[in-house]
Amino acid sequence: MFSSLISPAIFLLINLLLFSTSPCLSSPTIPMNSYKYSNWEKFETFLDARRGSNVTQMSELKKYFHRFGYLIKPQENQNFSDVFDAKFEHAVIRYQARLGLPITGTLNNQTLVQIMSPRCGVRDRHHHHNPKPKSRFHATRKFAYFQDQPRWNRGVPMTLTYSFSPVDMITSLSMTNIRDAFKRAFGHWESVIPVTFIESDDYGFADIKIGFYNGDHGDGEAFDGVLGVLAHAFSPESGRFHLDAAETWAVDFESEKSKVAIDLESVATHEIGHLLGLAHSSVKESVMYPSLKPREKKVDLKLDDVRGIQALYGTNPNFTVGGFLESEIYSNDAGAFHLRTLILFSTFFALMIGVIL
Numbered sequence: 001m002f003s004s005l006i007s008p009a010i011f012l013l014i015n016l017l018l019f020s021t022s023p024c025l026s027s028p029t030i031p032m033n034s035y036k037y038s039n040w041e042k043f044e045t046f047l048d049a050r051r052g053s054n055v056t057q058m059s060e061l062k063k064y065f066h067r068f069g070y071l072i073k074p075q076e077n078q079n080f081s082d083v084f085d086a087k088f089e090h091a092v093i094r095y096q097a098r099l100g101l102p103i104t105g106t107l108n109n110q111t112l113v114q115i116m117s118p119r120c121g122v123r124d125r126h127h128h129h130n131p132k133p134k135s136r137f138h139a140t141r142k143f144a145y146f147q148d149q150p151r152w153n154r155g156v157p158m159t160l161t162y163s164f165s166p167v168d169m170i171t172s173l174s175m176t177n178i179r180d181a182f183k184r185a186f187g188h189w190e191s192v193i194p195v196t197f198i199e200s201d202d203y204g205f206a207d208i209k210i211g212f213y214n215g216d217h218g219d220g221e222a223f224d225g226v227l228g229v230l231a232h233a234f235s236p237e238s239g240r241f242h243l244d245a246a247e248t249w250a251v252d253f254e255s256e257k258s259k260v261a262i263d264l265e266s267v268a269t270h271e272i273g274h275l276l277g278l279a280h281s282s283v284k285e286s287v288m289y290p291s292l293k294p295r296e297k298k299v300d301l302k303l304d305d306v307r308g309i310q311a312l313y314g315t316n317p318n319f320t321v322g323g324f325l326e327s328e329i330y331s332n333d334a335g336a337f338h339l340r341t342l343i344l345f346s347t348f349f350a351l352m353i354g355v356i357l
């Protein structure tokens with residue numbers, strides 16, 4: 001599974017290293033030929049670093065942990081050091097926990113591969129887990145909200161409008177293809193909560209404003225070229241929805257053969273979750289998990305996504321949990337065990353009753 005991740009991962013790493021260390025090299029477009037498996041060696045120096053390790057450029061890796069909310073900045077006028085100290089160990093542990101990785105506190109291979117994966121630009125932390133819900137289906141809940149649990153406050157049933165920027169769009173895909181991908185993405189959420197999304201031509205007045213941007217685009221969250229950060233969106237009721245124009249956006253991998261192609265509908269579905277109030281989930285299969293591989297399609301909401309969003313907005317009367325049970329059962333989570341037990345027991349009792357009668 002990791003082999004497909006390695007190359008893009010390396011690409012991100014190179015980005016990370018080059019950008020922050022030598023301004024002369026920080027052109028926004030890294031030549032495609034540096035995107036090669038052989039570059040893994042650059043990252044290999046961090047492999048299995050642990051508390052006490054002192055590795056050149058570890059400070060760059062610390063910036064990544066800072067960027068996504070795991071490590072606070074050193075005091076004013078101080079820089080991150082190259083030493084793997086206790087604070088960094090805590091950051092690595094928190095990262096592994098949030099990303100659903102085995103918790104080792106070391107920079108093992110799996111952790112480095114995850115760090116190098118393309119991902120959403122929204123921070124993983126600065127939000128809190130909500131109290132444990134009561135329903136028996138909640139056993140696998142890993143969803144999270146933003147601080148203070150913001151949501152859109154409109155009448156129920158709710159209608160939100162979305163609109164594409166009249167200027168900040170991409171030309172590599174037709175407007176029809178883009179429209180359709182977003183319509184499907186909004187549709188995934190629409191089918192589980194009592195909220196309707198309508199496309200509007202009035203960009204200025206739309207609730208959700210969609211645009212593609214290169215590099216620094218004025219909100220302090222600059223995009224970083226091919227792979228790395230793919231997109232970001234703001235929590236309610238901002239509605240700002242930004243995608244990195246430098247990605248090879250795809251609506252169909254049959255016609256888009258690029259190794260670094262990113263599925264537009266998958267990223268759109270994820271970002272809409274943020275726009276509605278969901279933060280990142282640690283369930284790898286969920287739409288709200290922070291990373292997405294090139295050429296990966298992940299558009300179907302998982303039970304974790306559904307429960308998170310329904311706790312904020314309520315349930316679409318047309319929604320049935322039936323279709324989600326299968327994914328729940330096959331999840332390798334402890335919660336799945338409970339559900340499986342439940343089903344086994346119900347089957348058992350049904351059989352018993354059959355025998356008695």
Ligand SMILES: *[C@@H]1O[C@H](CO)[C@@H](O)[C@H](O)[C@H]1NC(C)=O
Pocket residue numbers: 001002003006047109110113
């Ligand atoms: C790290 O994982 C990748 C993908 O599984 C593998 O190709 C590579 O050999 C691993 N590297 C080390 C040093 O274990």
Ligand SMILES: *[C@@H]1O[C@H](CO)[C@@H](O)[C@H](O)[C@H]1NC(C)=O
Pocket residue numbers: 054055082083
């Ligand atoms: C880490 O290594 C660098 C260069 O190898 C050295 O200059 C520095 O003093 C080391 N720091 C610590 C805390 O050992």
Ligand SMILES: *[C@@H]1O[C@H](CO)[C@@H](O)[C@H](O)[C@H]1NC(C)=O
Pocket residue numbers: 077078079
């Ligand atoms: C921190 O890094 C900057 C830029 O690399 C450098 O100019 C500055 O002197 C460093 N500060 C300390 C306290 O090391």
Ligand SMILES: *[C@@H]1O[C@H](CO)[C@@H](O)[C@H](O)[C@H]1NC(C)=O
Pocket residue numbers: 157190194195316317318
């Ligand atoms: C539920 O389905 C019916 C029939 O397809 C549809 O008319 C109605 O708008 C749906 N309700 C919601 C809240 O989506």
Ligand SMILES: [Zn+2]
Pocket residue numbers: 120121122270271274280290
């Ligand atoms: Zn995200």
Ligand SMILES: [Zn+2]
Pocket residue numbers: 217219221232242
């Ligand atoms: Zn932005």
